[in-house]
Amino acid sequence: DELWKYDGVNAPSMVADIRAGSIGSSPSGLTVFNNELYFSASDGNYGWELWKYDGTNAPSMVADIYPGSYNSYPLGLTVFNNELYFKANDGTYGWELWKYDGTNAPIMVADINPGSGESDLAYLTVFNNELYFSAKDGTNGYELWKYDGTNAPIMVADINLGSGDSDPAYLTVFNNQLYFRAEDGTHGTELWKYDGTNAPSMVADINSGSSSSFPEDLTVFNNELYFRAYDATHGIELWKYDGTNAPSMVADIRAGSSSSSPDDLTVFNNELYFEADDATNGYELWKYSQQTTITYA
16 A cells, blocks of 8 residues: 545556555555645554655655654644644653644653553544543543643543543534543443533433443534434434434434444535445445435435
8 A cells, every 4th residue: 555646637646655565655644734745654664653745755754753663653643733643652651642843853742641651542633722532541541631732631521430431432523512422331332522611421321221322433414413323222323413402313224123334424415425234235335415315325
């Protein structure tokens, strides 16, 4: 795998053979910052590190964060406060939060899980001019954290009290609030929200009791929040939430308790596309327009 480009007219072309020969550099996490394209890749000499491409010259490695042939694996590249943030491992502090200003060498923002322990942060998302993510500090388990760009990162709330993990995931901004899935130790993994001021709260116990609905693929479409979720009656199906009323299932694509397992929700041309299995045709491409029932794409 190498980095390719397409101008919309001519045939796609390879930008560069970053890792020369038949073994690919495996570019991932392509993100635009300061009019350049940033990504993680390996040239076979330095391991997976942070790279950039200006659209003209050959791609170049930004820095060897984990010196030598080791991998720093920059992941979750996110632009915030005119800097590029990501998680990386320098071989000393484990997976922590890093940033790059486009000029100076990348630096670690904070050692959230002190020493060689790692915070292993994920789901970097900008909300209310702050950077939110899931992380662990070695005491409270995986919880919701935020960083204002100046002060030290702080934990927003210990949703699953003590050392238990709430595992905030799929952080998504909708209706001026931050939505995510989390586990509070009582209701299973359900849909939660945070307004930036008050304590995070569970939106609904979709799969009632201690069982989980496991909301995934949170996607904003036509002023509503869509996602896949599970309940014991319908299996894993497509759900939505309007920000006010209780979340509701859009359709039982695979009738009964079996799951259609909608996945890869993507908005295109004012319609919501995804893959699903209706038990007759296997996994195929589906779409939903809000004006019509769910149909094959």
